Amino acid sequence: MTIQEVQLDRKKSPFYSRQAKLDRLNQWHEWKGYSSADAFYNAELEYFAIRNSTAVFDLTPMTKYRITGPDSLDYIDRLVTRDMRKIKPGRVAYAVWCDDQGQVIDDGTIFHLMEGEYRLCSQERHMEWLTAAAIGLDVNIKEETADIAALAVQGPTSYSVLKNLGLDGVENLKLFGLMDFDFEGTNLMVSRTGYTGDLGYELWIDPSKAEALWDALFEAGTNYGIMAIGTTALEQSRIEAGYLAAYEDFLPALATVRTGRSRSPFEIGLGWLVDFKKPNFNGRRALAREKRSGSTWRLVKLDIEGNKPASHSYIYTKKYGRFRQVGFVTSAAWSPICKHNIAIGTVRTPNGKVGDTLWVEIYYQREMHWTRLMAKAEVVGKPFWDPERRRVTPPGVY
Amino acid sequence: MKTYDAIVVGAGHNGLTNAAFLAKAGLDVLCVEKNEYIGGATVSRNLYKDWIYSNASYVCSLLRPEIFRALELSRHGLQITPYGGGTVFMQKGGYLGSYPDHDVHHREYSRFSKNDADAYERFSADTMRQCRFVRDFLLRTPADPTSFKPKDLKRLAHLGSKFFEMGEDRMYDTIRFWTMSVAEYLDEYFETDVIKAALSGSGIIGTALGIHSPGTAYVLLHHYMGEVDGNMGAWGFARGGMGAVAEAIAGAFQAYGGELRRDAGVEQILVKRGKVKGVALTNGEEIDARIVVSGMDVKRTFLKCMDKKDLPADFYHRVENFKIRGSSGKLNIALDGMPSFPALPKGSPLLDGDMHFIDSMERMERAYDDWKEGTWSKDPYVDMVIPTVSDPTMAPPGKHFMSCFVQYCPAKINGREWKPEEREAFGQTVIDQIAEYSPDFKDLILHVEVRTPKEIEDEAGLTEGNIFHGELTMDQLMFNRPVPGYAQYRAPVAGLYMCGSSTHPGGGVIAAPGANAAREILFDLSRSNTVPETFGDD
Numbered sequence: 001m002t003i004q005e006v007q008l009d010r011k012k013s014p015f016y017s018r019q020a021k022l023d024r025l026n027q028w029h030e031w032k033g034y035s036s037a038d039a040f041y042n043a044e045l046e047y048f049a050i051r052n053s054t055a056v057f058d059l060t061p062m063t064k065y066r067i068t069g070p071d072s073l074d075y076i077d078r079l080v081t082r083d084m085r086k087i088k089p090g091r092v093a094y095a096v097w098c099d100d101q102g103q104v105i106d107d108g109t110i111f112h113l114m115e116g117e118y119r120l121c122s123q124e125r126h127m128e129w130l131t132a133a134a135i136g137l138d139v140n141i142k143e144e145t146a147d148i149a150a151l152a153v154q155g156p157t158s159y160s161v162l163k164n165l166g167l168d169g170v171e172n173l174k175l176f177g178l179m180d181f182d183f184e185g186t187n188l189m190v191s192r193t194g195y196t197g198d199l200g201y202e203l204w205i206d207p208s209k210a211e212a213l214w215d216a217l218f219e220a221g222t223n224y225g226i227m228a229i230g231t232t233a234l235e236q237s238r239i240e241a242g243y244l245a246a247y248e249d250f251l252p253a254l255a256t257v258r259t260g261r262s263r264s265p266f267e268i269g270l271g272w273l274v275d276f277k278k279p280n281f282n283g284r285r286a287l288a289r290e291k292r293s294g295s296t297w298r299l300v301k302l303d304i305e306g307n308k309p310a311s312h313s314y315i316y317t318k319k320y321g322r323f324r325q326v327g328f329v330t331s332a333a334w335s336p337i338c339k340h341n342i343a344i345g346t347v348r349t350p351n352g353k354v355g356d357t358l359w360v361e362i363y364y365q366r367e368m369h370w371t372r373l374m375a376k377a378e379v380v381g382k383p384f385w386d387p388e389r390r391r392v393t394p395p396g397v398y
Numbered sequence: 399m400k401t402y403d404a405i406v407v408g409a410g411h412n413g414l415t416n417a418a419f420l421a422k423a424g425l426d427v428l429c430v431e432k433n434e435y436i437g438g439a440t441v442s443r444n445l446y447k448d449w450i451y452s453n454a455s456y457v458c459s460l461l462r463p464e465i466f467r468a469l470e471l472s473r474h475g476l477q478i479t480p481y482g483g484g485t486v487f488m489q490k491g492g493y494l495g496s497y498p499d500h501d502v503h504h505r506e507y508s509r510f511s512k513n514d515a516d517a518y519e520r521f522s523a524d525t526m527r528q529c530r531f532v533r534d535f536l537l538r539t540p541a542d543p544t545s546f547k548p549k550d551l552k553r554l555a556h557l558g559s560k561f562f563e564m565g566e567d568r569m570y571d572t573i574r575f576w577t578m579s580v581a582e583y584l585d586e587y588f589e590t591d592v593i594k595a596a597l598s599g600s601g602i603i604g605t606a607l608g609i610h611s612p613g614t615a616y617v618l619l620h621h622y623m624g625e626v627d628g629n630m631g632a633w634g635f636a637r638g639g640m641g642a643v644a645e646a647i648a649g650a651f652q653a654y655g656g657e658l659r660r661d662a663g664v665e666q667i668l669v670k671r672g673k674v675k676g677v678a679l680t681n682g683e684e685i686d687a688r689i690v691v692s693g694m695d696v697k698r699t700f701l702k703c704m705d706k707k708d709l710p711a712d713f714y715h716r717v718e719n720f721k722i723r724g725s726s727g728k729l730n731i732a733l734d735g736m737p738s739f740p741a742l743p744k745g746s747p748l749l750d751g752d753m754h755f756i757d758s759m760e761r762m763e764r765a766y767d768d769w770k771e772g773t774w775s776k777d778p779y780v781d782m783v784i785p786t787v788s789d790p791t792m793a794p795p796g797k798h799f800m801s802c803f804v805q806y807c808p809a810k811i812n813g814r815e816w817k818p819e820e821r822e823a824f825g826q827t828v829i830d831q832i833a834e835y836s837p838d839f840k841d842l843i844l845h846v847e848v849r850t851p852k853e854i855e856d857e858a859g860l861t862e863g864n865i866f867h868g869e870l871t872m873d874q875l876m877f878n879r880p881v882p883g884y885a886q887y888r889a890p891v892a893g894l895y896m897c898g899s900s901t902h903p904g905g906g907v908i909a910a911p912g913a914n915a916a917r918e919i920l921f922d923l924s925r926s927n928t929v930p931e932t933f934g935d936d
């Protein structure tokens with residue numbers, strides 16, 4: 001009898017062989033059991049590939065589920081807070097889903113692949129909960145994380161790269177749309193989605209074709225500044241775009257131990273995704289109550305004076321010269337493209353309305369010594385980075 | 399003749415802890431132990447050649463770090479090192495592993511069920527939530543809910559605020575949790591039988607209840623609420639065996655000027671005019687003290703070591719009815735080498751972890767059926783560890799010490815005393831079960847010590863060999879432990895206190911009962927407190 005053993009070392013994505021060849025730093029971390037690079041050569045240059053040319057990020061480890069069956073639409077519609085009937089085949093929707101208390105379990109993207117067939121991409125793994133949420137409905141839910149190799153191809157020249165790769169018709173692909181192409185006899189799905197807030201695409205293919213796709217892509221991108229990137233650069237760009245990260249900007253409700261550490265969609269700036277016109281969805285009653293009686297927390301995007309990133313800072317209000325702590329920063333970065341000192345944070349309501357002035361307490365270290373400063377922070381409404389080119393169809397050639 | 403400030407009866411780890419904090423406060427303290435060795439159920443013994451056995455308790459997690467620090471136990475030689483991982487061997491071949499690496503653990507559960515792998519996260523969060531709730535009370539004296547003393551009102555208010563802090567839904571969950579069976583609790587998360595069997599063991603260890611008995615979910619918690627260096631739920635080995643815990647506390651006690659006497663069993667706790675006077679030893683010697691603290695379990699203290707005339711009838715009957723049933727046995731084995739486990743992959747890290755040989759909930763329950771019928775489990779739940787895989791001090795190089803904790807094993811066979819041949823048969827049952835998964839195991843055995851509850855009672859003095867000094871059921875926890883009205887470590891005789899595991903927060907190598915009792919005693923004496931506060935939220 002053969003002895004089974006679970007893989008003890010970290011899993012490697014089907015793109016690993018190609019990434020390892022480019023790797024100069026040997027800096028990897030774990031992402032849902034996979035090895036994922038912090039950076040390959042230089043995080044700063046990788047960041048500028050996102051904003052200046054084309055960056056390629058391996059997102060294979062992202063959790064993916066396939067949802068099929070006669071009731072799949074009803075299922076998805078009850079699962080998430082937004083109206084999924086409006087999301088036609090060939091479209092992708094950003095969505096958030098809650099428990100019965102209206103607390104966010106996770107956010108993610110839902111791909112309407114074809115009539116009655118969906119892919120749900122989430123930050124966390126929820127098979128047990130997704131299964132439990134199917135009561136009374138005829139659906140089939142399958143985790144397909146390892147069955148699909150996925151790459152994010154992001155940046156102003158990404159359209160040109162795909163065009164050069166021979167993806168005819170990709171010029172017609174709209175933001176949050178998806179299209180199927182043929183790649184060496186295999187289906188290649190391309191969606192105009194991403195986590196960088198820039199012009200960009202995500203490519204989805206059978207793992208057996210992963211290396212061939214990578215090679216062809218880099219070949220096609222040679223003259224367009226294509227570059228493999230790691231998580232450090234991606235993280236910087238997602239903060240600029242104002243996107244949320246689980247375990248940073250919110251905690252998945254099912255994983256919280258302490259009371260009051262979970263958040264509702266309203267409390268993380270996703271109220272626009274809650275559609276009370278739907279008669280029934282998970283968390284509806286609790287969310288309706290919250291809508292009436294008000295939320296405890298508010299997510300803020302902060303534009304902070306100076307240039308010292310406000311990571312892990314407390315947020316204060318200042319009245320009559322006295323500081324009062326009202327929240328804390330959950331993500332922070334210096335934005336090289338905007339030349340702004342930016343952050344995402346969570347504050348107690350009613351503080352943090354757009355236009356309010358708050359204060360953050362920043363500690364920074366120079367040559368062993370620490371300095372503390374109180375910096376003024378403006379609450380802003382829009383993402384820090386949201387260029388026109390993200391939306392324009394057909395995209396321009398940059 | 400000399401009168402001590404306090405005599406502590408029994409050098410179990412709680413008695414020693416109590417004695418150490420009293421001595422630290424400047425009291426003149428004598429600790430008397432009936433055995434020639436100290437530690438009670440926290441003991442290392444050398445019974446065969448160069449081997450050292452963790453004779454009773456064998457792994458450490460509950461020991462409160464606040465006490466570890468306050469008594470400077472590291473300076474007195476104590477080292478606890480965590481161990482990771484575990485295995486359940488399956489009857490039809492294969493195994494279920496448990497790995498310290500989060501994602502490897504997830505992958506392993508996924509081999510059986512993706513649902514269960516993901517559900518484990520929810521299970522961990524929910525269990526952790528309950529742990530945080532109870533942990534806050536470990537180093538506190540339970541509130542007396544019937545008292546209007548400011549101190550008790552404060553304690554009650556604290557209990558209430560901790561409870562309400564959880565929020566509505568979680569309050570419901572908490573109330574359900576405290577009365578549920580471990581099987582029901584696990585059913586709320588998992589679908590795979592072997593996964594449930596693996597996790598249910600913590601719900602019955604040391605308990606005369608089955609996995610389907612109400613109250614066993616709490617017992618699971620009791621095994622999860624410990625930590626090694628802030629790693630909640632982690633278990634470790636004490637270097638040199640569990641006796642190292644008792645030795646270190648004894649070291650602290652003596653460093654504070656305390657006096658320790660071995661071979662000094664107490665025959666009776668002496669009372670004069672309603673006030674404690676001292677103790678009479680089995681050799682007839684009488685020693686006077688202003689205070690006597692019993693580290694023995696309540697039954698032994700009040701039913702065996704006191705004159706009935708000195709006790710209130712109601713209290714006496716309640717102690718008589720205190721549930722303290724024997725349900726666990728132990729095998730300590732010296733091995734000539736490391737046994738092989740062919741079901742595991744070569745070089746698997748699981749070989750360094752604990753091992754279990756029951757793979758279904760049905761077998762778990764059947765093990766309990768045997769106990770109910772008055773005999774030992776024919777297919778027992780065995781919690782087996784080999785501490786010498788990481789501890790170089792307990793056996794010669796290349797040789798090993800194996801500790802097998804066995805559930806269930808009754809204090810009496812069909813209501814009568816054990817016969818020697820039955821004890822042998824009990825030991826053989828365990829050896830046979832392990833040998834099914836390890837072909838060379840039997841040949842490696844050099845020496846076996848088989849302990850039924852009877853031997854445990856005879857040596858460490860735990861009534862019926864109950865490892866917790868009394869069942870950890872709701873009716874015997876918090877302000878009901880050991881009996882209602884007496885949860886604040888004071889016995890119904892002036893100057894007499896209790897500090898053993900029969901008191902809050904209960905059994906295990908935790909040292910909290912001993913510490914809490916010391917705090918109350920120092921309060922009564924208007925001495926400044928030497929007992930640490932809980933570290934609080936982490």
Ligand SMILES: Cc1cc2nc3c(=O)[nH]c(=O)nc-3n(C[C@H](O)[C@H](O)[C@H](O)COP(=O)(O)OP(=O)(O)OC[C@H]3O[C@@H](n4cnc5c(N)ncnc54)[C@H](O)[C@@H]3O)c2cc1C
Nearest residue numbers: 408410411412432438439455456457664859899905906907
């Ligand atoms: C087999 C077994 C395995 C266990 N495994 C674990 C484990 O792995 N991890 C864990 O945390 N817990 C474990 N426990 C539980 C834990 O060991 C006990 O709950 C704990 O050690 C009890 O400590 P104590 O100080 O309250 O009492 P005891 O250790 O029982 O101490 C009482 C002391 O009083 C002495 N004494 C009794 N009568 C007299 C007398 N008349 N005069 C003088 N002295 C007297 C005894 O000899 C003894 O030294 C186990 C227990 C057993 C029995």
